[in-house]
Amino acid sequence: MREFRGEVKSLELLNRLVLAPLPAGLRAGPVETLFNRDVYFDAPDRTLRRRGVTCRFRTRIDDRRLLTLRVEPGSGSEGGPTQLYEAEVTELDEPSALAGSSDPARRLRALIDPQLLTRRIEFETERRLRRSRPRWFAEAVYELCYDVVTVRAGGLARTFQELKIRTLRGGWPGLDRLVSAFRNDHDVRPLLIGKRERAEKLHEALESEALARAVHENRVVAVMALEQGQIALRHAGGTLMLPAGSGSGEEGCRHVLRTEFGSADGQIRLLGTVPAAPGRPFLEVWLVRRLGKGLAVPEGMQIQWVPLSEVVERVGAPVLHEPRTLAALAIAARSDLVPEWPNGPRPRGASRDSQAASPGVITREWAIAGLREGRPSAVEESALGLRDHFLNSQLSWLEFNARVLALAEDATLPLLARVRFLSIFRTNLDEFFMVRIGALKRAIQMGVGDLSEDGLSAKEQLDAIFIRLRSHLERYADCWSQQCIPALQAQGIRVRGWSDLSEPERVSLRRYFLDQVFPLLTPQAITRAPGYPFPVMANLRLSLAALLRDSVTGPLHFAYVKLPDGLARLVPLPDDGGLVPLEEVVRGCLDLVYRGREIEAAYTFRVTRSGDLELDERHAENLLHVIEEETKRRPYGLAVRIEVEQGMRADVRRLLLRELQFEDAAHVSTLGDADLFDVAGPLDPLALREIADLPRPPLQYPPFPGRRVLEAAKSVFDVVAGRDVLVHHPYDSFPDAVERFFVEAADAPDVVAIKLTLYRPGGRSHIADALVRAAAAGKEVFVFVELKARFDEERNVDWAKKLERAGIHVVYGLVDVKTHAKVGLVVRREGDGVRRYVHVGTGNYNAATAAVYTDLGLLTAHPELGADVNDLFNELSGSSRPPQVTFRRLLVAPEQMLERFIALIDREAEYARAGRGGRIRAKLNGLADADVIGALYRASQAGVEIDLVVRGICCLRPGVPGLSDRIRVISILGRFLEHGRIFCFANGGEPEYYIGSADWRPRNLRRRVEVVAPILDPDCRTRLDSILEMELADPTAWELGPDGGYYRRAASGDSRASAQERLMRLAETGRA
Template sequence: MSDMREYYGEVASLELLNRLVAAPLPAGLRAGPVQTLFHRDAYFDAADWTLRRRGVTCRFRTRMDDRRLLTLQVPPGPGSADGPREVFEAEVVELDGAAALAGTSEPARRLRALIDPAALAPRIEFETERRVRRSRPRWLLEAVYELYYDVVTVRGGGLSRSFQELKIRPRRRGWPGLERLVTAFRDGYAVRPLLVGKLERAEKLSRALESEGLARAVQQNREVAVLALEQGQIALRHEGGTLMLPVRRGSGEEACRYVLRTAFGSSDGQVRLLGMAPAAAGRPLLEVWLVRRLGKGLAAVEGTNLQWVPLAEVVELVGAPVLHEPRTLAALTVAARSELVPEWPSGPGRRSGGEPRESMAVLSPGVITREWTIAGLREPPRSVAEQSIASDHFLSSQLSWLEFNGRVLALAEDATVPLLARVRFLSIFRTNLDEFFMVQVGALKHALQVGGREASEDGLSAQEQLDAILIRLRSELERYTQCLLQGCLPQLAAQGIRLQRWSELSEPDRAVLRRYFTEQVFPLLTPQAITRAPGHPFPVMANLRLSLAVLVRDAATGPMHFAYVKLPEGLPRLVSLPDGRGLVPLEDVVRANLDLVYRGREVEAAYTFRVTRSGDLELDERRAENLLHVIEEEAQRRPYGDVVRLEVEHGMRGDVRRLLLRELQFEDVARVSTIGPGDLFDVDGLLDPLALLEIADLARPELQYPPFQGRRVLDSAKSVFDLVGESDVLFHHPYDSFTDTVERFFVEAADDPEVVAIKLTLYRAGGRSRIVDALVRAAAAGKEVFVFVELKARFDEERNVEWAKRLERAGIHVVYGLVDVKTHAKVGLVVRREGDTVRQYVHIGTGNYNAATAAVYTDFGLLTANPDLGADLNDLFNELSGSSRPPGVTFRRLLVAPGEMMSRVVALIDREAEHARAGRGGRIRAKLNGLEEAEVIHALYRASQAGVEVDLLVRGICCLRPGVPGLSGRIRVISVLGRFLEHGRAFAFANGGAPDYYIGSADWRPRNLRRRVEVAAPILDARCRTRLDRILEAELADPTAWELGPDGGYYHRAAPPGGAAASAQERLMRLGEAAFA
């Protein structure tokens, strides 16, 4: 060992390596400061390891200073077999390895003489985080060493693993010798010599990871899926009521043509590999082949059950019981993100003015008539009570939500809606998607990450749900783009509201904006390098923060650096030109003035992008000593959760996209991110929906909905308590003024000297609140005030924390939340002394105590002095204030979740079925935001089979399949959308002529009935019942509503003869109760 040039040793663990870095050097050596370095290596080769077999190594290295090196090592030439390998190395300007291989550097040119670079792909990839210590000699004959402490992270098969190495390199011979130093590390730290190099270790680990990934994903073999596309139609097999693409085991073009020969009778056709669908649980790696110009056109082989289905229809049916086969979903996901399928539907959504299709005509000889649309959904008459619900009895909750958001988009596409309101609906569509990705997609990706295999009620796994979501999203996003770029923006320009890009501006306007940038924007910018250099940790890109990816060069010949600039918050997203000549996006202003940010350097390009991160909080409520502090801390961490989506502007270069995506994948080097190419979304137009909201808020009343003020329904000459003491009052906001009803109730309670106590739940109070101000005054006046503030209201956690602190500072008794459940109930109780008695006044609502949302959400509210309801609510508040567990008492009249509400609702449904079976008829009407609870859906199916007519007003998610003969033939599901967001919950049961009516805070979803404190109250007053009845009937008859079909699609009701009729919302606004008399 005395003549050893360098030493490589294996370190058993990261903990041990860290100890080595921190410990004094052995053998009396003195160490200098620790220097940290980082580089990432990608070794390229063909699928069959052609370069390896020829003794060639091709490496693309990215260093922490953003310099990129391409290195090619080849065997010595003929006649010098024992000579050293030839090394060709050059610094390259390309941002990724694939582009560098096709570049003009000497290693790239040499490589092309050996192999086509297009055949190469990264086969081994790893990062090295290196800490370097150099010994400092204290006397002339002392040896000098450099010690490299490496952490090498290898990725493969969707997994990652690390190993540690110690490298000792002599820089000056002397005492102590290398052998002594090695012995000291072996004896003191069990460092063992390595017999193979880092690349060999990385390759071995990479193969192990790939094998593990293959085993996990059943990827021992491949399959090919053939997507035959002719005249805008796809060939699908129809088997057992399910549509699926032709798939078989195999790989490559030969396997694809074998499928063509067996399915179509000919292997002729133009074939092209669309891409790969990664292996998933129960499904191997899937090659997706696109086939055009089939030899026999639209003909099919007899007996194959092959059917040609329009592509638009396929997309609409994705996830429905007839089209949710896993391989087909995976293949369609690949097609949805491919530019090779320009036919992908992008027009308006679901059918308008029609019913679900019963059958389809024959398209060509040999093609089976498509009766599956309804026949595949038809169920034999049998009692649901005698069987468990099958997965194909449910619709996907995720896809149902996308259908809802598509209906929001339809409002933006509706030319009869005021222009700025259409822009607002576009903004709502996008912000809805933001939350959907943060919550739903984030949860699905987390399920994949932890290996969860539990299917949803509709039978789809997490991966299949993600596939179906991505398939549906492409068409919706293209609809959004068309509506914005071809519809709204040109019409805005015609109205003098011009969105201008920098290239369209005059020099005087550019000068004005440069001054604005210098004075208002530049002081708020903090550019960050995307690097892992010491002192520059890899930047964590905040959730939904619009940013610029910047390519900047130090000098004309220097390396290209990748950096990003966050657009400042608090500034307008659109900058107004002088005299209102136009609006310029802030990102354009920043991009055009980056020369002031990167002085002395060359900005080559800058592109906008936005990162979406998982939004759920990770709370251990059972161990939390102070829930308020825990939630406050977790909410502050939310902007830095796992990445679930990357949005980039349409013009972003491909290499920048790949680099940005890769950096996000490697954001945490200790593990593999779940984000992949399918999570990158190209956005044409304004990337940040806040810009659309600014346009929608412009002071152009002629382009907005006409102003509307809710009615004053309470007599101002009497006190609220006198009015409610006489009879119950049912409110319907915003048609009834929130200020004149709910706010007035609590304001009068705070200022009334006879009121002794006020109790309230707060879920989303919003910004400034007259109700909260009244509670503070009441506490200052010596009244007993109790407020239950739900800190876990998603995305309002930090605001609710501030409300809780303010209320506590005012001396109010505040409770923050219950363990493992949210309190979603909207209830208030006022206790008032009246003579020798104490009377309780109750408010029970469906919406939040929030004046801002009350102006745009439709909600119900009940004011009553009913003693039973007052006693029930008092018991509920005692439970909320006296225990950390959900309420466990039995209530007289209230339905309260998570205890008895679900069983009571199911019992009411079953009672209606008994009436129908006894010949007394039966009818159920319910108005909900969402219907997802399997037990309730099961009961509704039983009721339908018993003969009960079921009419459901469901604004959003609905997992029930209506209109299926023998299962749900008497169930109708209607969705009402319009100017106001339908938010009220109410249900009515005919009960054999003695009807029951309820309003409350709960939807019929698992989260509401099982994991939240919810309250529903009976409507007992005859006038209130009549009013609620008329509202429900009016909305069920709304001529602008959408109806849900058994396939999960929504069908817009046809306009009546003579033009559009007024919607239920319009009638309520114009005529009030007289409209329904």
């Protein structure tokens, strides 16, 4: 016996054997790690297997790819030896290799058409190899291979372990003794079948497990019938869905046609299949054209023809979120068989001069369903229990970002402002994938079955998101290439590619590359093998995937080059003002990186990874250190998206996707074809931002410094002691008001204490500098720095350390909650006692964002508000729990605010029922809390008039007959990001006004420390009233419909000035 193969019972045992001494006194050499991936191909009917033929594509760790064809005796001739045909191939992926020009590929084509072949078995082998090291000449030499084999099928993965012992040189001890030791000591038993046979059996078991639901449930055929740009949907119980029925294949499709359309005539084609999922059987999606009766609907049939563009816009709305329909439309959205798939949603007020689009079929269907189903009585019982009363929060966010994109498409705005909105659209989308898509994919990976507020599973939400998102990306590409690029060129701003450059320009850029870029590059080989050394591609780092060839006849290699951080994304040309993207420069100079190799192609791409941190706050000894460590891991989290430049070769896209699918061997990947996006514009929003920042004043918004609201000749404290001051940024100068408040406090000798919460303080801060001076002067300074502010954790850690070094008392955060409140307290000696001065705001203590965000703040010396804020800081500094005390005036989350808001809403409903009217006005960033929405519905039913300005996510459905008739929701977007929160309750003629940091979302009301303060001063109330009325009447606002769509008001003539523009004019005249 020269070789032994045995089964190792567990991975844990295998790992112990790798590290354990060898039996029989053998001395072991170092451990070497190898990887390879094997894919075996056959036709669905096992043609090759019946003929005794094995076809294998192997990828090795050194990026060599081998195609092997093994023909057993009797499979083409009687008897004879086994014939083995093997060749190293240059093709990158399996389909290309099977159809290539190698000897095994040519022989394979003599047996079968390669297009008929599919992956039958797929497994990876991680091998750790040790060789014994003889001490004397007669000692035997053995090679021990410790293999972990991972088999994948149907989205599942399983492993088995093997030990292989090879005799390299005979001698003592014999192989039998070695085998006996492993068998007796570790229960390693001999194997009678090979690795491929074991993998095949495990693969079949996995397939059976993956298909169990499809076997036990009937298959369903969903029919996507298209005629003249319209799609046939079935109307049933207030829901529109694709016609579907039990069955399979062409016969099942035609059965659905007969049942739903009255005729089986039509041109049909299979679009694709969707595996079974909880609540949904295995699904076949069929495309049908040229129906026998065209658009005619036979009497008694429940078919309704809807414009396909409207379906793409509104997919996921409650009237259009049936699971099979979502899954089928997701298949169609990616298929080349549906060329009429809309490139973008119908325009809804992209320009101020455009007419507002009217609600379509889906909106009307929802209104009809609302009347038909009698929702009012049901909502009284339970708002949360009726999921069709809610808009999906993920889709609502996408609608918000589409409104940002509409600003980029607005030709009436300054050109560089439009480019900035394009950059914001892309940056927003990056965060959306890191946070929201990451959470949905993690839920799928962990098997979490929770449903969204509107009743959709994580997979169903992803289907709806990706259907809508692709049309948004088409709009983005069109806006950049067809609108912005020509307009920039007309202004002398030219973005140029390498192929557009003259030879002298290329020479100049190659010098720049060698001097500035090349020293910062670290090119890496990509081997297509799982695990190391495949590089972990960092989050959102623009990179190049390069195809290299060692020589004319050598194999292709896949390489990865990450563009260096810290360099400008656009390189200016010295003479003509042109701008060359950095990736174009690196691509044009790859021959200087890979000298002696032929550069066949290079493509830009980006990988997006989940951005959530995994914090064990309850057991952390030092939260700051834990967050520091976790933020270092964020760039290498779960991959959730791959963006590639349009034109990337199909085999490179497949290779990139496949490698990222296998980078985490411990979990089944959630990446699929739907997660790979071809982007026809700039992949990196940093390039857009650099263009938007060009010093071209005529192409920008004119500067707006904001007005001074505090008398220069008086101290802040003298002003605030006499009256409350309401500030509205950026119309009121942040430096002149809020910064001045803290700077004067730091430098005033009669100030004894300053306390402050910091959530996103940003970079350089005059307020932080003032706090350091105050501490140096001996004042009591306390700062609560929230370290868990998403994506600002590292910066906030730096601020916490800096403030601590200055002798300031710093608290980092509370367990399991974030402190989002924006409050400051100054304690000042006056006469024989002290007086408290308070700032309560809606925005961060950050001068940079205060210049572009609209926020509100209150400066007051009101005794009860001062006492409340003092109690709040005592709670924050003295306990690790959220504030528990009862406050006199403040509304504080998470313990009291939700209950108080619902009580205020219910009070308006009581007034309305008593015939005393009732009105609620509110301005906020997001509305998603089910209890608040339920209270608003009840108030609407009671007769309360409700007007809401909600910038972003809104899960409430306004204007539904009998449910929310009296609720109106608008969204305002413009030059400044609307960030303020105002709450106004009519209170039977004695209105109450509040401002603060909280939105009506679960995270704000239930999982954060938030502060909302009443506005008591009559002049401040009058100003809030003016702001609300001006914004509610904004002629450029978007109105939310009951279907979740936003429809922009049609502004014209003198009335076209937005609320932001009017507020700026008032500020410039000193009347804001």
